[in-house]
Amino acid sequence: MRKHPERGGACVQCGECCKKVRITSVTSHIISNHGSLEEAKSYYALRGIRIVEVVQAADRVLLEIDIPCSQLMPDKSCGLHGTPDKKPLICHKYPWFKDDVESCGYTFE
Numbered sequence: 001m002r003k004h005p006e007r008g009g010a011c012v013q014c015g016e017c018c019k020k021v022r023i024t025s026v027t028s029h030i031i032s033n034h035g036s037l038e039e040a041k042s043y044y045a046l047r048g049i050r051i052v053e054v055v056q057a058a059d060r061v062l063l064e065i066d067i068p069c070s071q072l073m074p075d076k077s078c079g080l081h082g083t084p085d086k087k088p089l090i091c092h093k094y095p096w097f098k099d100d101v102e103s104c105g106y107t108f109e
Contacts, residue, residue, distance in 0.1 A: 005108040007095075012105035015076030017095055018069040027054060027061045037061075 027037070034040035041051050044063065053062040071079035080087040095106060 007106050007108055009104075009106040011081075012103065013077045013081065014103035014105075015072055015078075016103060018072040018076075018078065019066065021065045021067045022052075023063045023065070025061050025063055027056060027059045030061055 030040045031037060034043060037051065037054060044051060048065060050064045051061055052064045053060075055061075069078075073079050078087070078091070080091070084092070095104065
């Protein structure tokens with residue numbers, strides 16, 4: 001299982017992590033249903049879903065869909081920022097790893 005690196009820095013409210021949904025699934029189930037990861041990639045691609053990471057050792061696959069959060073404001077800020085009782089826990093935790101988002105204020109070690 002991939003260990004989460006230490007995160008430093010702070011959110012600069014660039015909005016990049018709020019423009020898509022990431023869903024963790026089970027690799028063996030996907031292969032069982034589709035026959036192979038390549039078949040699953042083809043099927044999902046027709047629906048705008050990408051397989052962005054496969055961790056065979058953990059039997060985990062990460063799916064990504066371009067669906068922005070309803071709380072992403074036009075200025076790229078979060079409509080729930082500063083309301084910890086309303087903001088989902090996953091939003092407080094994300095990102096866990098460095099993405100290819102140059103504007104992200106978080107650093108990872």
